Amino acid sequence: MKELRYLRQEHLPNIWCAGCGHGTVLGSVIRAMEKSGIDQDRTVVVSGIGCSSRTVFYLNMDTIHTTHGRALAFATGIKLARPDLKVIVMAGDGDLAAIGGNHLIHAARRNIGITCICLNNGIYGMTSGQYSPLTPAGYVTTTSPHGHVERDFDLCKLVQAAGATYVARSTAYHTQQTIMYVSRALAHDGFSFVEVLSQCPTYLGRRNRMADPVTMLEWFRDTTVMAGAAARMKPEELEGKTIIGEFHRTTGVPEYSRAYREMVARVSGAEMAQAGASGANLMPVGSEPHVE
Amino acid sequence: MKELRYLRQEHLPNIWCAGCGHGTVLGSVIRAMEKSGIDQDRTVVVSGIGCSSRTVFYLNMDTIHTTHGRALAFATGIKLARPDLKVIVMAGDGDLAAIGGNHLIHAARRNIGITCICLNNGIYGMTSGQYSPLTPAGYVTTTSPHGHVERDFDLCKLVQAAGATYVARSTAYHTQQTIMYVSRALAHDGFSFVEVLSQCPTYLGRRNRMADPVTMLEWFRDTTVMAGAAARMKPEELEGKTIIGEFHRTTGVPEYSRAYREMVARVSGAEMAQAGASGANLMPVGSEPHVE
Amino acid sequence: MAPRKARAIEVNTSWCKKCGICVAFCGPEALRVNGTGMPEVVALDACTLCMLCELRCPDFAIHVVEDKEEAAARDATAAAHAG
Amino acid sequence: MAPRKARAIEVNTSWCKKCGICVAFCGPEALRVNGTGMPEVVALDACTLCMLCELRCPDFAIHVVEDKEEAAARDATAAAHAG
Amino acid sequence: MPQPRLMQGNEACVEGALEAGLRFYAGYPITPSTEIAEMLADRLPKVGGVFIQMEDEIASMAAVIGASLTGLRAMTATSGPGFSLKQENIGYAAITETPCVVVNVQRVGPSTGMPTSPAQGDVMQARWGTHGDHPIVVFSPSSVLETYTLTVKAFAVADELRVPVIILTDEVTGHMRERVELPEPGTLPRGARPGSGPQGNGDRAPDIPPMTHFGEGRRKLVTGLYYDESGWWSEHPEDADRLVRRLSQKIESRREALAIVDRWYLDDADVVVLAYGCVARSALRAVRNARARGRKVGMLRPACLWPFPSHEVAAIAGRVAAIVVPEMNLGQLVGEVERVAAGRCRVTGYHRVDSELIRPDELLPVLEEV
């Protein structure tokens, strides 16, 4: 259990409900850290607000519990200020996909070197069970008492379309895959995204005949298909299934904080050369001022 | 010029710079309206803030100029409250893709019956020329004086991945396509998205050797490829090209405001049947209160 | 079918902003920029009624008027064909 | 290669929340739920060292200790093969 | 007559809203306001209304304004962090004179703070949270029944005055369950939008333009820019001046009409406690205890915090020795009391910010000391 060094063990047991998948995902993450030899003194883990975002309370490194939805924006500041640090975001589906959706697509678009792990339990756990953008269609939650009217949503597809250069999905049942994908994400140079389906027996499960965490894990086991296998299946066969696996992995796209530093090197070099340049004439003649 | 009835002609000339593409896009939109027989008295056009968002000042129907980035959120309220009205959003790349990106993906995800037209000039025109998420890599803007460090971004791809059921791209040069795509978008039952590249000679053009609007239109002409042709081209050949055309058009996905009304019909019917049901016992026994 | 013809090309001088787009992309060079910077018709006959000047004008300032007789004739022809 | 063996399976009773996950998915049924709701070992020998109980436990509360001698032997074998 | 029943504060807000004709709710979950959303998710579809959980609080506020502009009575509910996020669009509702109701069930904070505990830390924010001078009305209920009646009234005022109305409640009042006897449905005034339909009050309020709606064929323009009397965008200083002053005056000039004040033992009081929201209940008990000990203590409870009932407080300040203002914050409304008292009597704040409701026994010595 060498990986336990990544936890603030003095603060365990954690606050999560019995059988909450978030603890399992946290376990997979620290094993991936161990595997990747993550340096606890050069890593910052950033979360938002939610049960999932409480992970940063237990990780034994620099951690920050920010405001709801904004983890990636804080992380962007940290990464740009200290590109040498490993920056990881861990947060929930509500946090990253609902209120934080814009920061997610823009972090992906910039390909900034942050590893983002979405603990997707398809519900707002912390606030007691309202629907999230990832709640399955038809499910009952406290804000969809008559069955959820919205469609199912594929977050990995969105993040990939936004420009992420590493994208994978696993579940709290598939711990070994999770460890593998998170390790690869941590090694990736660019924006890497791993969605991990996690169970919330207390709110999603209880209202949808899966009050037992074991039932929820069986649900993950029985309704997921590996990407490779899915590619060989017909659409009808995939009905109701969630595809897991590595969806996207590309290199050669410049990582943003490095690309920025390269520009800085170019510009500040030029600046040194042409010493004494004044900033006084920044406004081009004829440029009129600014509005709204 | 029957289409001019869709304009508040008494407020012309418009405030845009000479040669600004937004006027051209507005022209294409009113022609599409004319073609589609849009009822001026049953249509609401919603914008955010930006030069492009000033379109709503000139459209002769119910129009609303909201806050920066929030047009689709306002429009969602309008559409859900009055599903019988045609609801159209017209706004800029900054408005829809930067600050408003989250509302864009969630409106698309819900497949709500709104036609969203993005006037993409790759710049913040209204505030005098800062980069937007759609500014081409390397371009000079007031906030990328050393060349834009971020990557090119494909907004249509994002919106499609988010769940839009009609997605197309045109340019201010390609007016006939714009009219066709906007007409189809207006006829579409679900979330329809048309991105139209528009020129801002004043800020994007002037700083990037395209001060003349004609040069910018030539740029659109010379660097775009129709989707059909693009499908037959090699990646190298597509380097530096923008693909235009219809990317996605699917039916059969339920439109959100209707899906919601169907649930309402089901539930309120049930309610009538079982008259006198009390709301007092809404909280399941044992459910504890709510946090954060 | 007889080629379509323009009867007039009208410029709304109080809306036109002299951007030059209409003139630049008129294939048959039916238009040119006049001394004040506005478009003016130099070859009405050359106009192919492509309507691109009108479609691309950002200011709703140029209007190509189709020759009505021609148009009527054309419509009649079209109707005959359709019938 | 000799099959791997567990020397012990430790449960941290102050962290365990009695969720039952470890027991439910133990293929060889090496574990069961005891009277207090916690997992307890019923067949250490049956344990295949798949580690899934430990990997899936949300509370870091169960630890499968591999038999060191076995492990050492195995490592030696592996090293030989690798060489 | 509805039967007496035990009802939660947040539930009373829901019942009040439905009684007022609420037909549109957009929100984003946040403790301790979430029950409002949850109950409406169930109830609204049953009356043909719409409930939607938006992607965030900003979008919720936007959707509420959009729906209101079509003529529906619309509302959102939130707590601290969400209230901060809604501010920009609250300002939009104010300048466009779009009626809407925003509930803020206050919790401890700045930032995430202590999400499950009560506070009164957003009193000044409710008045000044958005940029620029803007009109706003803020109600603060002290009981479950009053949560109901003030919610009905909030919709009436929002519509009549075309203004966003904030219901500033708190975790205690919102989560408390209390015996209530609701008034007969239809008995509380429900108000109407000026000029809309036969009950329009256009004639009664010449400073408030008639409200027209989308879909009525008026082809109207709504904008957050300053506009002239025709509704068209304007940059003329005179239009700016006229608009901003009118918007502000329509509330200021109704300060007395909007005031809701409860008074106890004021006739002979030397010391008066001014308290609102959940703390008013602690204060009332403390005042009664003090009276029982022969102290000449009175109490004033404003249920409309903004506009502040300055006329009433000024009058009292002129005839008592001191006003004590206990609040679950570090001193917010007490500043307004000081301003209005203008030195005519002592004004003392009493603050508690540790997440616990102020208790009568801690107030008693404060009252006896001043």
Added chain:
Amino acid sequence: MPQPRLMQGNEACVEGALEAGLRFYAGYPITPSTEIAEMLADRLPKVGGVFIQMEDEIASMAAVIGASLTGLRAMTATSGPGFSLKQENIGYAAITETPCVVVNVQRVGPSTGMPTSPAQGDVMQARWGTHGDHPIVVFSPSSVLETYTLTVKAFAVADELRVPVIILTDEVTGHMRERVELPEPGTLPRGARPGSGPQGNGDRAPDIPPMTHFGEGRRKLVTGLYYDESGWWSEHPEDADRLVRRLSQKIESRREALAIVDRWYLDDADVVVLAYGCVARSALRAVRNARARGRKVGMLRPACLWPFPSHEVAAIAGRVAAIVVPEMNLGQLVGEVERVAAGRCRVTGYHRVDSELIRPDELLPVLEEV
């Protein structure tokens, strides 16, 4: 000694920030603040710093806090609507004691308003804009030179006190170009974060914990929940009380130290004008004109609005007949003056909200009348 030169207010803010060691800027364009971003987009890379235009104002504020937590001096700039959006995260900076500087170049509004015109409508919002009781420091410069010096000071105060500092300027001051002679670089005090490095002021300010940074191997936790003295999340009332009171006190207790006040002709004044920001320049002219006409008029100009220099204003209130507070809003800081004056003298506001700078000639009759 730097040469005298013509400099714009927003440019002076940039020069001041760079002089203070700014190394990180995140922002989102908005008139009339945008020049600050634009100049920094050019200048920061040249000194090895980072400029980033984020997707919105919320993200900008978040990125600034993130960067500051690594030890960089960080700033953002915005105007009205953007300032409203930043409020939630300003509260986060306040509770986590993360130094940062937020510039708000005020424009006319609520909502979009009149984006290119000046106002002073965000004075109360700057103090109360985020939910919950929170510490904040707000500076308001009246000239281009002062924009420079106050910006340098803002960074010093933010670091020393571990607090967000708002520079509340306005379209006039921000866009005005004025002859300035900047002080010699390195001569203005730049401050330091408590306990960080050899210049840390840890010993000097026992109420402000040392600031540690990410990447220093401390494995620290930062949270917007209430926390105990070890920094760990806490739900204990005692911790809540200690934290919130300390955060507030660290500013309140330095009210006099933070005060920046200019005084003119106070010795024999019967009437005093209290003005700030761009309006102070109109007021000074009016006061001088009044003096030329033999009126005993004085003037007080606070450049630190919050904490408000109550000690100074209270003293003056005790010896003059009236204080006149001209503002480009409907009366914001005047409320604080009234509160502090507590009836010892008349307090009169003078308001202009039509987008035009208050002119000396309109103030003169006001001064002569009171």
Added chain:
Amino acid sequence: MSSDATEPALSAERWEATLAGEGGQGVITAGIILAEAAVLAGLNAVQTQSYGPESRGGASRAEVVISPGEIDFPKVTHADVLLAMTAEACRRYASKLKTGGLLIADPDQVPEIPSGPYRIVRVPIGRIATQELGRAIVANIVALGAVVALTNAVPVEALERAVLARVPKGTEELNREALHRGMAAGREAASGTPASS
């Protein structure tokens, strides 16, 4: 709160209870039912609560105030009754019992009950729920039975109606039994008779 009401006598007839335990034990539901029973019986009642983010296991508390007249301060000041379902709850609130008040504790959860100027009654609530009724989840109803049996705070008939109105359909019988078993256990415990067989 109405200003024209005639003023009630101080604390006249005001009865206060604290029901304390941890998340999941249902003390808040118990508090709600108790208050509902009071309302059904024509009394005035207020129920308040306090809980942490650890509704997933952390401390949880309901307070109920019952009175024939107006209830101004809605929280318990000096409890007439404390129900302690955990040791932590007992430690925290026992001292706030009024002199002569009643402390009801589950001896399996609270092995050491601090003594004070109050009466202590030990009712093996959890054991009754799990062992006799076979469902841990009804412990709160058992407790409620004990509280009411020992205090007569509300009429039994109102209490039973309130319980049945709140519990999920299909569990009415179980809950009725839990209630009565709790009442019996309370009476037995008070009279010294063993509470559980």
Added chain:
Amino acid sequence: MSSDATEPALSAERWEATLAGEGGQGVITAGIILAEAAVLAGLNAVQTQSYGPESRGGASRAEVVISPGEIDFPKVTHADVLLAMTAEACRRYASKLKTGGLLIADPDQVPEIPSGPYRIVRVPIGRIATQELGRAIVANIVALGAVVALTNAVPVEALERAVLARVPKGTEELNREALHRGMAAGREAASGTPASS
């Protein structure tokens, strides 16, 4: 603004100019250059501006105050000079000229100049820029030349330095010529000599 400075005489030596036109005419740039020239000449100067969202064509105005001493109020109160590049600008600001002030207008843009207690000088600024210099964009520099020639507000040498420091590289000669042509035109117009050939 410093409180210890000795107080300046009222309006002593304070010189005020309003340069008004529409977006794109460069009046704000002209104002900046004028103020910069004052600073180069050792004077104090403040430049302010006002513009609308129609920087794309709407009204645009620069105000410049020059003084050897402190400048408190930064805006024009009673202008010594008004430069009117459009009829609208002339109509709006002419009445705000001080008695005896100077109104410089482009007669092609402002056909009808309202009369008042000020001196009027007509300089065909636009025509000089487009026809003589071939670049409409230098109209603002032409205008600046006229203003300074007619007022001596700043030394010519300082003005020329300020112009050259502000204009894009490669356009120095053009702008210098525009400046001098403007100065000559101003002098000619004042002396009655035709301004433009």
